[in-house]
Amino acid sequence: MPEPIDFYFDFSSPYGYLAATQVDDLAARYDRDVRWHPILLGVIFKVTGQMPLVDQPLRGDYHRRDIVRSAGFLGVPYKWPPKFPFPALAASRIFYGLADRDRPTAQRFARAVYDRAFGEGLDVMSDESLQAVLQQIGLPDETLRWARDERAKEWLRQATDAAIAKGVFGSPFIVIDREAFWGVDRLPQIARWLEIGGW
């Protein structure tokens, strides 16, 4: 089986959510696994000098519309979370806490967080919200401890630094072998790349 695809995203990224609804199925059609990597886009934006899309003059309003339209185009549910953009530290740390032992479970957790945040438009920052996610996928409440665990904080920092070192500057960001694709709108190119191995 060929190498897994690397999928970088920030839990507070709507376009990341849209990609997350597609990437596993897309990869599976070409016998690929996907390695999910939550990262902190805020840290990366300090390096690139970017602002969050929706805060940019002229561009903000466009993206608010484009995100909803793109969800409709892909046929997936979309609702704005109560606060947006939001810091996704706790969910990201829990992910790496889980991934240390069991990556498939961590990825199930990530999908559930994204679905709650942007599919249902609910909070994913508070302990109560994250506990609801954990219960939904059958994980014990004590899993929440990772949100404040020093090792998990360090794993998240390392993951974000490693992403920057690989040239990741946005969310979603997908790397196939050594080829980088930024944005949910690159899914058609990704599908063809997986099919024919480049052009």
Next chain:
Amino acid sequence: MPEPIDFYFDFSSPYGYLAATQVDDLAARYDRDVRWHPILLGVIFKVTGQMPLVDQPLRGDYHRRDIVRSAGFLGVPYKWPPKFPFPALAASRIFYGLADRDRPTAQRFARAVYDRAFGEGLDVMSDESLQAVLQQIGLPDETLRWARDERAKEWLRQATDAAIAKGVFGSPFIVIDREAFWGVDRLPQIARWLEIGGW
């Protein structure tokens, strides 16, 4: 026949070139004309605080690669012009000089400029280069006077201001009725929008 589609672009925008190779045929499939509007992205970037894509940290290298890959994906030729990015004032003014009398001819000129710049990788700034374009599409050499004509300068300024007023912040930028689409990667959404009139 429904209203024409508005197509905003900067002559020095590679993604604008890619869209230009597709937009007329795409619109024609849904009985639409396309109204081409060259604009000065540099003026717009002063409003939005953006930098040219290829000058941005981390993002620049990605976009240089993505542009070439996207051309391959669309099956169109791509070569970097000798200088990039380049100011496209002269070509833009000639466009508006021509468009004042004869919009189809102006749009033929625009397509030829883009094909020379990014299809063949040749200069489109010098008088000699622009004369070569004019000859190629059968226009008299004296058409070049528009490059320094005060009215044409004013038309270009007005077109750029009007674009900003409509929320245009990038190239290519396509408006169907009142719906705005930014980027060549929105062509699949544009096709479906033209087909079913929104969702």
